[in-house]
Amino acid sequence: MIKKQLIMEKALELFAEQGLEATSVQQITDRCGISKGAFYLSFKSKDELIVALIDHFMMQITTQIDYTVRNTKNSDELLYKFFFSSFNSFNQYSDFAKIFVKEHTHSFNEDLIAKMRYYAHLQDKTILSMVEKVYGDAVQDTKYDLVYTIKGFMKNYTELFLFYTLPIDLDALSRSLVEKTNILAAHMSSPFITNEWMKMLDYPMDQKITPEQIISLIDDHLSDHQVEGIEKESLILLKEELQRPSLSPALIKGLIENIRKHPRLHWTSYLLKRYYDF
16 A cells, blocks of 8 residues: 555544544554654645645545536436535545534644635536536526535535434435526526626636736727726726826726726726735
């Protein structure tokens, strides 16, 4: 057995027996029959080991769900298979999830947060792909809300696996959620999460924003016949400010506020706020 795999398996046993915080590196190495030096050749710390375990389980779950979405050709069956595969996959690894959730005091380091965001992003893409395959153009305006609705279903019903020991009929659960999702898909008419919102959610918080990048977007908006009046005038002034700064922060804030509520300008106003640090 590869040493890294051995450490992960034995650590998981110990975590289940006595918890994350109570388990020391020494106990893990004793259970593995290796030295501490050998442990630190594989993992820099216990935190890194925990992240590796989460990474392993999330990779398995994500891969299984993505395979189901990609390889189910019948769109009428896809939603059911997605829910069933999702809950079935989670159920397989629920023991570790229970350990992790139980010890909510365990510190969330940056590596773990980044890892969870990465898998959340992959999940979003998979669910969006499924929604587009199942409903097509019928949900063009509401598909992102539908994605978040489905994620909400999954998050809330997953608690049944975490906090209760009752037997769960995955078939009945999946069929129930398919029915709920179909009702929402057929009747939702007031989208909240638009394409502009998705751009903001996907944009890396640490990525540098350049004037050239925003000017290019403004030029696109200025040629859009749906952007007129005070929004268009504000965009022209903001473009001039990016090219030749002269306005006070208060005036710049006012111009950004003028465009903020326009449905086609959410992303541009967001970038402007980030650029000017408002």
